[in-house]
Amino acid sequence: MKMGILACGGIAGIMADTISHMEQVEMVAAGARDYERAKKFADQYGFKRAYGSYEELVADEEVELIYVASPHSHHYEHIKLCLEHGKHVLCEKAFTVNAKQAEEVLKLAKEKNLLLTEAMWVRYIxxxxxxxxxxxxxxxxxxxxxxxxxxxxxxxxxxxxxxxxxxxxxxxxxxxxxxxxxxxxxxxxxxxxxxxxxxxxxxxxxxxxxxxxxxxxxxxxxxxxxxxxxxxxxxxxxxxxxxxxxxxxxxxxxxxxxxxxxxxxxxxxxQISGYEYEVEACLKAIRAGKTECDEMPHAETVLMMKRMDGIRESLKIRYPFE
Structure with missing residues (x-):
């Protein structure tokens, strides 16, 4: 499976190091908001290409699966960006900011017959x-x-x-x-x-x-x-x-x-890091033509987002963009 990483922060480094030890994964591209950051990351971990924008990353026709490692405030827009360019997506937790966003991108993944799953890694280990x-x-x-x-x-x-x-x-x-x-x-x-x-x-x-x-x-x-x-x-x-x-x-x-x-x-x-199990689950699901992983069903992702929406409501926590 040819893989790319969107956002080149600390957690992305753990994933990059992990997949560098996985024979079934080819490290194709890394994308960041500026080229120098992406190039440094790509060189460090062994990606073939680096991009200075996420739009360039998702336009790479060789990339099949993208790991979204941006802050969860941006997951919704980055998941949509990947799906709209035909990429399967493994997205870090929290999956989105709220259940409404989660339901929208999960619906889009099903419409496009693409895998979309939450990287709640303890469910895969x-x-x-x-x-x-x-x-x-x-x-x-x-x-x-x-x-x-x-x-x-x-x-x-x-x-x-x-x-x-x-x-x-x-x-x-x-x-x-x-x-x-x-x-x-x-x-x-x-x-x-x-x-x-x-x-x-x-x-x-x-x-x-x-x-x-x-x-x-x-x-x-x-x-x-x-x-x-x-x-x-x-x-x-x-x-x-x-x-x-x-x-x-x-x-x-x-x-x-x-x-x-x-x-x-x-x-x-x-284990390598523990992240390898979620990647393996993605590869298995993609090969089977599924849009979700058995270990992390879409319904469970939405349920947890709704649960946290309710908790935030009780605590009177509301984000400015909601």
């Missing part, structure tokens, strides 16, 4: 299925509660605190905690309550969501931008607990009994 299997085994009995957190020290980055860039903790890191809850407990949600500490700019510096499910389970999810957390996801059962190290890329799954004794550990298999 093998440890995601392992976790589901461990939960389903009943090893810790009936599960009542989970907690999940993801906090980094990133509040000095303008994409985090600027409303015009769809800033805030929720769409950047809170989405991982909500996704962890969805993976473990599903999506039959009764209600969500939330609270947040705000930047002076009016977007959330840190936010906490309590997700209550119709069967009585509760997920307590938090994301923040001004402190370092342990990144753990913990499930609480009648016969023990399950501890997942790093909800941002499951490193291990540990099972404890009622005496808090470790009884089983599942380690993540060796």
């Amino acid at each position: 093998p440890m995601c299925e392992t976790l589901k299997e461990v939960i389903a085994s009943g090893v810790i009995g009936e599960i009542s509660t989970l907690t999940a957190n993801l906090h980094y020290v990133i509040d000095g980055n303008e994409r985090i605190y600027k409303p015009e860039l769809a800033g805030g903790a929720l769409l950047d890191v809170g989405i991982y905690a909500l996704t962890f809850a969805s993976i473990c407990f599903g999506d039959d949600v009764a209600r969500i309550t939330s609270d947040a500490v705000m930047f002076d700019t009016g977007v959330d510096a840190q936010s906490t969501m309590i997700v209550t499910y119709k069967d009585g389970k509760v997920a307590i999810c938090s994301g923040g931008t001004g402190g370092l957390s342990d990144r753990q996801g913990i499930l609480y059962g009648r016969q023990g607990m399950i501890v997942v190290e790093n909800i941002n890329n499951f490193e291990s799954i540990k099972v404890y009994n009622l005496n808090r004794e470790l009884v089983k550990t599942y380690e993540a298999p060796p």
